[in-house]
Amino acid sequence: MYRKSLLVSAAAVAALVTVASAHERAVEFPDAEDGRVILAADLHTHSVFSDGEVWPSIRVKEAQRDGLEMLAVTEHLEHQPHKADIPHPDRNRSYEVARQTLESSGEEGLSLINGAEITRGQPYGHINAVFLQDANALLTEDAEDALAAANAQGAFVFVNHPNWIPQMPDGIARLSDVHKRLIEDGLIQGIEVVNGTLDGHSEHALQLALEYGLTVLGTSDIHGLVDWTHEAGHGGHRPMTLILADGRTPEAMKAALFAGDTVAWAYDDLLGKPENVEAVVRTCLHLETEGYPDDTSVLPVDIVNACPLDFTLRNRSEETFQNASDTIHVERNDRFTAQVRMGGEKPVVALSFDVLNAEIGYREPLTLTLETGVPQGDGE
Ligand SMILES: [Zn+2]
Ligand SMILES: [Zn+2]
Structure with a gap:
């Protein structure tokens, strides 16, 4: 009886493997007609070092399986629900743990970058800063001091989930007057139009990106497992940002983010500025x-x-x-x-x-x- 059930489960596993390989998990796009490369990035993720449910090593392993070229570790600076177990006095620690995992994997192709989620109420809301040198410098009383510190480090800064229902009960993305001033001063450069955790798809945010010249971003904002939330390996993929870059280096990707050369991708939806979306579709x-x-x-x-x-x-x-x-x-x-x-x-x-x-x-x-x-x- 025991032996028989073993045989059955082996067959079931074989069937699952066949289904999984039918839906290639690692995403890959051909090069664009103009010679640029289309690279996959997720610039908004969490681990147990803020309110996520996994150790940072899992974030790296998921990203490698998903074929991402760039992953940002962006713990909430102010929201630390696991503090009793993980005191986290050094806010770069999550990134460092992830970096050790990446280095010991021996795999190439994934750029890991340090980041943070500045987590405030309105009029700031949640704002991500990526390409940080030192996340601790963003632990400031005043949110604008944190933004200044991020920009002083050369960070790329973007507004998160501007249609999040707790902050926008009608689900319509808006920028506050403070956001508009910070954009004008060059301290905010992008906006999420898709957020995978809050099921956010915002055509209003796309409209804001076009109106204010902001870079369009899609992110997972993953807290649990990509496999569970987005059916990765079974035909699904996490929401992400496709970066149209001049090369595969982190510097080229960063330059493309500042230049606004991105498309957000969630399910089968592509959202972005007309020239970028057209470049991706013509590639496809x-x-x-x-x-x-x-x-x-x-x-x-x-x-x-x-x-x-x-x-x-x-x-x-x-x-x-x-x-x-x-x-x-x-x-x-x-x-x-x-x-x-x-x-x-x-x-x-x-x-x-x-x-x-x-x-x-x-x-x-x-x-x-x-x-x-x-x-x-x-x-x-
Ligand atoms: Zn948030
Ligand atoms: Zn988040």
């Missing part, structure tokens, strides 16, 4: 065709998706499809073959789409045109 999607079949001008065209997210497209072209409605779904790392009614054997196929899962403004999808030449037959 392209058309392929082998030419007109005999006796018809209905052209088979593959819409190829080279990225680890599904796309939902609405056809805006003059041409319609013989085999599908105007709304089509192109699965991750897959392709959809549209039979395009070309109305004649034209040498180029150009298809215009609303990319329904890509937001470039307040409730505004990206529209773009993909095109490719049509190989000509031998004229027989």
Whole structure:
């Protein structure tokens, strides 16, 4: 009886492994057309050194499994619920523990950066500072002294979850007058439009980013386990920021963050400034065709998706499809073959789409045109 149950569980484990490998966990994007690289970053995470539930080593191991290129350790400075067990007099300690884990792993490819969450009531709310040298310098009475200390260290600073219901009961993201002044003074450079822990998806925050010239961020704000919260390894991924960088170094990624070259990614949604979202989508999607079949001008065209997210497209072209409605779904790392009614054997196929899962403004999808030449037959 015991032996039999062992056999059953071995089979069950084998099945699980097959399912897991069918959904590659580590995210990877092709390089952009302009030569930049698209790198995955999570700049908002917690461990037991603030109100998280895991030791910092787990944060590093998760990030390596998820294929992240950058991970920030951002404990709450002021909110320390585990203080009785972990006194935490040195606020860099969580980062140092994580760094030891990274170094002893011997793996390359993940940049670990020190950070902190300045945790205040309104009008400041919660503000993250990353690329810190010394988080202890941010333990100040006055929130603005903490922001000044962060900026003095060259930190990148962003407003967290601006639509958090305890601070915004109507769920609409807003910046306080104090935020606006700090942005104007160059002390805040970014804003979260997606926060994975508070289930925050904010088109209002995207609108604020566009209006105030802030860098768009998606973060997990993970406290528990990425696997449990975001189905990592089973087709899901944590919300994160895609950074369009000139290289894979932390310096190049930091420069891209300050330049605002980012896209937030959560579920299949991409949110960001129009040029950045378009750069990512053009990296992901392209058309392929082998030419007109005999006796018809209905052209088979593959819409190829080279990225680890599904796309939902609405056809805006003059041409319609013989085999599908105007709304089509192109699965991750897959392709959809549209039979395009070309109305004649034209040498180029150009298809215009609303990319329904890509937001470039307040409730505004990206529209773009993909095109490719049509190989000509031998004229027989
Ligand atoms: Zn927070
Ligand atoms: Zn947080």
